[in-house]
Amino acid sequence: MDTLGLLASILYQFGTNAAFLLLAAIGLVVILGMMNIINLAHGELMMMGAYIATIVTHRGIPFPLAVLLAFLLVAMFGAALERVIIRRFYGHELGALVVTWGISLIMGQGTLLFFGPFMPSIGIPGGSFSLGAYSFATYWIVLIGVSAILIAALWWIYQNTRFGLMARATMQKAAMAEALGVNTDRVYMLTFALGSGLAGACGALLAPTVSISPLMGQQFVAPAFITVVVGGAANVLLGAIGSSLLLSAVKTPVGLLFGAFIGTVALLLTALIIIRLMPNGVSFYLQRFTERRVGA
Amino acid sequence: MKMQPAISTVNLTKRFGGVIATDGVDLSVSSGEIRCIIGPNGAGKSTLFALLCGIHAPDGGEILLGGRDVTRLPAFRRVRLGLGLTFQTNRAYHNLTIAQNLEIARRRNSARVDSDALRRYQHAIGLFELDQLTDLPARALPHHQLQWLEIAMVLAGGPDVILLDEPTAGMSPEETMQTASVLRTLNGMGLTIVVVEHDIAFVREIAHRVTVLHEGRIFAEGSVAEITAHEDVRNIYLGRA
Amino acid sequence: MRLLHLVNGGEDLGRSRWFWIGFAAVILALVALPLYQTEFEASNASYYLLNIPLALGLSMLWGYCGILSFGQVAYFGIAGYAYGVIAGNLTETSWGPLVGSVGGLLLCAAVGAIFGYFVFFGRVQGWIVPILTLVFTLLLETFLGQTAGYQWRIGAVQLGGYNGMTGIPPFQIGNFIFQGYAFYFFALSLTVAVYFISRVLMNAHFGKIMIAIREDVLRTETLGYDVRFYQLGVFVLAAMLAGLSGLLYVQWGNYITPSQVGLLPAALPVIWVAVGGRNRLLAVAIATYLLNWINYTLSEAGNQYAPVIMGALLLLVMLFFPRGIIVAIAELRWPWRRDVTPVSVQDRSA
Numbered sequence: 001m002d003t004l005g006l007l008a009s010i011l012y013q014f015g016t017n018a019a020f021l022l023l024a025a026i027g028l029v030v031i032l033g034m035m036n037i038i039n040l041a042h043g044e045l046m047m048m049g050a051y052i053a054t055i056v057t058h059r060g061i062p063f064p065l066a067v068l069l070a071f072l073l074v075a076m077f078g079a080a081l082e083r084v085i086i087r088r089f090y091g092h093e094l095g096a097l098v099v100t101w102g103i104s105l106i107m108g109q110g111t112l113l114f115f116g117p118f119m120p121s122i123g124i125p126g127g128s129f130s131l132g133a134y135s136f137a138t139y140w141i142v143l144i145g146v147s148a149i150l151i152a153a154l155w156w157i158y159q160n161t162r163f164g165l166m167a168r169a170t171m172q173k174a175a176m177a178e179a180l181g182v183n184t185d186r187v188y189m190l191t192f193a194l195g196s197g198l199a200g201a202c203g204a205l206l207a208p209t210v211s212i213s214p215l216m217g218q219q220f221v222a223p224a225f226i227t228v229v230v231g232g233a234a235n236v237l238l239g240a241i242g243s244s245l246l247l248s249a250v251k252t253p254v255g256l257l258f259g260a261f262i263g264t265v266a267l268l269l270t271a272l273i274i275i276r277l278m279p280n281g282v283s284f285y286l287q288r289f290t291e292r293r294v295g296a
Numbered sequence: 297m298k299m300q301p302a303i304s305t306v307n308l309t310k311r312f313g314g315v316i317a318t319d320g321v322d323l324s325v326s327s328g329e330i331r332c333i334i335g336p337n338g339a340g341k342s343t344l345f346a347l348l349c350g351i352h353a354p355d356g357g358e359i360l361l362g363g364r365d366v367t368r369l370p371a372f373r374r375v376r377l378g379l380g381l382t383f384q385t386n387r388a389y390h391n392l393t394i395a396q397n398l399e400i401a402r403r404r405n406s407a408r409v410d411s412d413a414l415r416r417y418q419h420a421i422g423l424f425e426l427d428q429l430t431d432l433p434a435r436a437l438p439h440h441q442l443q444w445l446e447i448a449m450v451l452a453g454g455p456d457v458i459l460l461d462e463p464t465a466g467m468s469p470e471e472t473m474q475t476a477s478v479l480r481t482l483n484g485m486g487l488t489i490v491v492v493e494h495d496i497a498f499v500r501e502i503a504h505r506v507t508v509l510h511e512g513r514i515f516a517e518g519s520v521a522e523i524t525a526h527e528d529v530r531n532i533y534l535g536r537a
Numbered sequence: 538m539r540l541l542h543l544v545n546g547g548e549d550l551g552r553s554r555w556f557w558i559g560f561a562a563v564i565l566a567l568v569a570l571p572l573y574q575t576e577f578e579a580s581n582a583s584y585y586l587l588n589i590p591l592a593l594g595l596s597m598l599w600g601y602c603g604i605l606s607f608g609q610v611a612y613f614g615i616a617g618y619a620y621g622v623i624a625g626n627l628t629e630t631s632w633g634p635l636v637g638s639v640g641g642l643l644l645c646a647a648v649g650a651i652f653g654y655f656v657f658f659g660r661v662q663g664w665i666v667p668i669l670t671l672v673f674t675l676l677l678e679t680f681l682g683q684t685a686g687y688q689w690r691i692g693a694v695q696l697g698g699y700n701g702m703t704g705i706p707p708f709q710i711g712n713f714i715f716q717g718y719a720f721y722f723f724a725l726s727l728t729v730a731v732y733f734i735s736r737v738l739m740n741a742h743f744g745k746i747m748i749a750i751r752e753d754v755l756r757t758e759t760l761g762y763d764v765r766f767y768q769l770g771v772f773v774l775a776a777m778l779a780g781l782s783g784l785l786y787v788q789w790g791n792y793i794t795p796s797q798v799g800l801l802p803a804a805l806p807v808i809w810v811a812v813g814g815r816n817r818l819l820a821v822a823i824a825t826y827l828l829n830w831i832n833y834t835l836s837e838a839g840n841q842y843a844p845v846i847m848g849a850l851l852l853l854v855m856l857f858f859p860r861g862i863i864v865a866i867a868e869l870r871w872p873w874r875r876d877v878t879p880v881s882v883q884d885r886s887a
Contacts, residue, residue: 279660
């Protein structure tokens with residue numbers, strides 16, 4: 001009789017795993033798609049967003065506003081990083097990787113020195129409800145919805161706004177876009193800011209679900225990177241969707257049977273197998289699929 | 297006993313997304329021939345070379361090197377079987393010296409390089425003036441000599457067939473003719489050459505046969521005289537076909 | 538005299554007679570160290586030295602072949618733990634440590650080969666390797682961290698969870714146990730040997746292929762090289778060198794914890810290699826020794842800023858000294874070498 005509850009629970013686990021992966025990766029994905037750079041400070045940007053939201057919430061600001069604030073502040077920080085450091089490494093992907101790792105070290109260890117090892121966390125907003133023997137947190141349902149909305153919003157931005165048009169042009173052929181009058185410098189900065197802001201916002205959104213500490217970014221790094229590797233760079237939004245769904249389909253059953261850690265290990269193994277079979281990630285095939293449908 | 301063509305394809309096809317880049321190409325280059333491949337931009341010439349060399353896998357058809365099916369073989373294996381390729385944008389190692397470039401090109405297992413191929417290589421080095429100033433970084437070379445360096449590198453591996461993708465692009469008329477002369481000499485020493493070229497003077501100078509590619513298909517094939525007199529060929533270049 | 542040519546090939550710093558005289562002087566000073574330093578100080582010097590193989594491996598992998606790995610410390614840990622398990626279980630025999638060392642190296646080679654197979658035979662894009670190697674080492678740390686219970690033991694040896702494995706036997710051959718000054722000489726000789734072998738390797742044809750792959754994978758492939766095979770080869774080599782450092786570490790300190798494969802230790806080899814000059818082995822060796830010495834001196838003085846300083850140093854180097862600080866200093870002294878990549882002596886056959 002409890003099969004409804006069981007089914008709902010499995011679906012719920014699937015959804016939360018996918019949402020977690022998507023939220024962990026989305027900031028990274030935006031930057032990767034534009035500049036072909038993996039921002040290794042991504043985890044620390046999420047941590048920064050989590051810290052901002054936590055501090056601000058403890059002072060009484062309502063949580064949604066805290067998330068927005070996290071987005072804005074981390075976006076500005078990201079823009080500054082891009083201006084001062086990152087832009088010197090375009091065309092040198094590995095150099096960008098190393099330099100963002102240096103930034104991540106400074107941010108993580110710096111936060112440890114400044115704030116100490118602990119920070120009181122925020123409780124999960126909303127309550128929970130049950131179906132049979134299984135309970136579900138309302139907040140995670142919200143997060144699933146938010147991640148879907150976020151992807152849809154990004155899609156809309158890239159397809160329907162002026163910025164999106166300039167961004168897509170720059171992604172395809174930067175020199176050409178520049179020749180046509182697109183301020184590619186500005187596009188890169190805004191994209192990095194957007195990716196950073198998203199990282200901050202997602203860090204804030206996920207903050208109630210994890211414990212807050214200076215090195216908390218680390219727990220997002222492995223899932224985010226795996227999601228990005230499996231997704232590939234051919235079409236980052238499609239890749240992020242496909243990848244998080246695929247990986248969640250692996251993690252949910254494995255995690256349920258063997259525990260969360262083995263679930264993450266299974267993700268790494270999946271990534272290794274996928275890159276062996278599909279070196280350009282799932283986005284490459286998803287893109288070809290949609291192109292065929294559209295009859296390009 | 298008929299000799300196998302040096303390199304040939306059977307119904308070779310390649311698609312990229314919705315675009316058919318190579319459309320059922322049946323190419324056959326005889327041993328000792330110099331074949332020029334011409335065609336308007338976007339005709340699929342570089343894609344054809346990439347398929348022949350193994351950089352892309354075809355969607356259909358076969359590729360044969362000296363009669364041997366190499367369709368499933370990765371690029372490095374085809375090179376070891378006697379194929380060489382230069383790229384449309386020069387791919388010598390620009391940051392390394394000429395000496396280092398040539399040393400890398402002369403693979404360790406060059407026990408396999410037969411004496412004919414070795415003579416061709418040494419001859420090319422002399423004619424291309426690459427035996428002096430070998431400590432120079434490759435990027436210090438003038439453009440035409442950089443192109444020659446890449447050709448010499450390819451010859452170092454001792455190939456029987458080489459594919460040259462627009463080797464004289466950016467060269468002056470004198471340098472172009474000099475290149476043609478060297479290639480003719482090497483051909484006389486037993487090298488089969490397939491060249492993609494736009495320069496009609498160069499084609500006239502060296503080609504035994506010409507293949508015209510258009511929209512991924514072989515549009516026409518024949519001697520230089522036949523092709524240059526062919527009105528439809530002129531039309532496709534002018535965009536009328 | 539082919540070996541002499543290979544040693545002086547040009548893919549590393551220094552070839553002149555004066556250089557070798559200076560080099561010999563430094564080695565002499567290191568060998569004579571027990572004369573002017575206490576056993577404790579020699580033990581510290583051992584620690585600075587034993588990290589050098591790890592750095593040299595990363596240098597060959599990244600500097601010469603263009604493959605960036607953020608997870609070399611994973612092999613450091615794998616070898617260390619493997620040695621601890623094997624030697625810890627073979628305490629009755631005096632061959633335990635030797636077997637453990639060989640076992641550690643073989644395990645590193647095996648894991649590196651499997652991991653490398655998936656990565657290189659898939660011909661993935663450049664940024665995937667650093668990401669996946671980082672993920673691997675983080676997962677390894679998490680795994681080792683949760684091995685605290687009594688059930689987590691192999692034979693008689695506890696894995697120990699976050700507290701790590703203690704009581705790891707020192708290295709011994711026959712009845713001779715390497716400790717104190719003896720261990721120092723052991724580490725010194727191994728390090729110098731590894732350095733010379735690496736130097737010869739990079740000056741030989743193998744090194745040229747590494748550089749060719751770094752410069753242009755497609756061109757190298759179309760010159761007839763199986764690039765995947767060479768990438769796998771240097772990856773396994775680097776894994777084994779990292780493992781060698783791990784072995785020396787546990788033989789030096791007799792303990793190992795999961796934090797040795799964590800995020801901060803993972804960053805350190807990249808910093809040493811970047812600060813030295815990633816495509817110059819000697820620069821990397823010098824930088825590794827010096828930075829470890831600085832790190833130790835800082836933390837001994839109670840300075841908690843060491844990690845932040847390391848991060849800042851990395852940033853500084855990447856922004857202003859992309860070829861490495863040690864290399865920049867070396868090139869100041871011999872400025873005419875700056876533009877041209879040094880030519881290999883072997884080609885001057887005439």
